[in-house]
Amino acid sequence: MKLLLTDAGVTNPTIRQALVDLLGKPVEESSALCIPTAQYGHPNVGPGTRPWQFISGREDHPGAMVDLGWKSMGILELTALPSIDEEKWVPLVRETDALLVAGGDALYLFHWMRESGLADLIPSLTDTVWVGLSAGSMVMTPRIGEDFVGWKSPSGSDETLGLVDFHICPHVNGEGRPGNTMAEAxxxxATIDGPAYVTDEQTAIQVVDGTVQVVSEGQWTQLNG
Incomplete structure (x- = not known):
């Protein structure tokens, strides 16, 4: 799987070009499925307005992913998949060019990736592009750290998928601005073993065949490197 792990979505031309490069064709010729699941588990999001905004592409921030002009768009709701025969959704995922994964609660998303069977399917999706937003990016790391734990995993752990060997602290902005401060990052x-990327909303991390590249028109820092 090819990864585009964004902080706040496709927020600038540089990140959009990285997406096109990973797809190997224009967005307008590509299919996508959006995954809103992480939003339900976040204490400040939950069901209701915000998932609808993500799915409809009517988000009020500059990093929306659903309204980029895709050839086709569908919804992959992970909480529904355990009650559906695999032949109803696995072929759909395999033939889709990109999975657009909303932010929210990374542990809740990870839980439903495993429960749904999507986590087991991922190793075979070699040509698919995973476009994560915030928690949708963090879920690919080994751990999120206790600071980001909201929804409690049944295991009590803060571990996530571990498809990459680094960690992500998103939404780091200047002092007095919404988000996390560099001191908090x-x-x-300091509680995370291994490299960690601190990103702002103009930054994404691209991973292809184990090669990591930061794609940014903003500010980012690597810690524990």
């Missing part, structure tokens, strides 16, 4: 990184 450094405190978080």
């Amino acid at each position: 450094e405190s978080w990184a």
